[in-house]
Amino acid sequence: DIQMTQSPPSLSASVGDRVTITCRASQAIRNYLAWYQQKPGKVPKLLIYAASTLQSGVPSRFSGSGSGTDFSLTISSLQPEDIATYYCQKYNSAPITFGQGTRLEI
Amino acid sequence: EVQLVESGGGLVQPGGSLRLSCEASGFTFSSYSMNWVRQAPGKGLEWISYINSVGTTIYYADSVKGRFTLSRDNANSSLYLQLNNLRVEDTAVYYCARVPPYDSWGQGTPVTVSS
Numbered sequence: 001d002i003q004m005t006q007s008p009p010s011l012s013a014s015v016g017d018r019v020t021i022t023c024r025a026s027q028a029i030r031n032y033l034a035w036y037q038q039k040p041g042k043v044p045k046l047l048i049y050a051a052s053t054l055q056s057g058v059p060s061r062f063s064g065s066g067s068g069t070d071f072s073l074t075i076s077s078l079q080p081e082d083i084a085t086y087y088c089q090k091y092n093s094a095p096i097t098f099g100q101g102t103r104l105e106i
Numbered sequence: 107e108v109q110l111v112e113s114g115g116g117l118v119q120p121g122g123s124l125r126l127s128c129e130a131s132g133f134t135f136s137s138y139s140m141n142w143v144r145q146a147p148g149k150g151l152e153w154i155s156y157i158n159s160v161g162t163t164i165y166y167a168d169s170v171k172g173r174f175t176l177s178r179d180n181a182n183s184s185l186y187l188q189l190n191n192l193r194v195e196d197t198a199v200y201y202c203a204r205v206p207p208y209d210s211w212g213q214g215t216p217v218t219v220s221s
Contacts, residue, residue, distance in 0.1 A: 034206065034207035036208070043211045044151060044208070046207055046209050049209075055209065085150075089151075089153075089207065091207055094156055094165035095167055095168075096153040098151045098153065101151070
């Protein structure tokens with residue numbers, strides 16, 4: 001099975017900072033990679049799919065890149081409402097695997 | 107508006123069973139693959155099962171294979187997950203989610219396995 005490794009596990013940043021979270025697949029998954037945001041006590045929310053396509057309604061400060069095995073999620077200017085845990089997910093085939101999550105703090 | 111509403115969670119003893127339901131509305135249910143994802147307290151997201159739009163292809167995570175059974179009723183826009191032989195480690199909030207990637211999620215139903 002393909003493993004997804006996210007880094008860092010946690011991250012502290014300041015409002016206005018540029019923040020990058022990375023996700024590495026143990027085998028190539030082309031661009032079948034999604035990013036989710038989960039705020040405390042809330043349901044996960046899809047931010048990006050197909051590695052770099054922004055889901056409708058998601059602020060443009062979020063962006064994704066990568067293909068094959070290495071991917072990243074970037075927040076260009078961190079806002080207070082971005083405090084959350086972020087998960088990558090590969091979905092090219094079963095098992096559909098999530099990364100371990102990155103907890104973002106301000 | 108797409109809506110997914112889970113039900114059926116609760117407290118059960120180890121070895122017990124539950125049947126979770128997910129009622130869908132606001133979209134053509136029969137055209138979409140569906141999934142169950144769970145999240146143990148304080149832990150990350152774990153995919154547990156997938157079913158294609160017509161119910162002919164079903165996948166399970168190794169952690170639940172042989173104990174959980176996924177099915178769907180397209181006539182009633184409903185998804186079901188039968189949980190048998192439950193273990194303490196199955197304690198989690200269980201979400202149904204559409205596709206992947208998961209553009210729509212239910213609010214979750216909590217399952218607690220404890221004696």
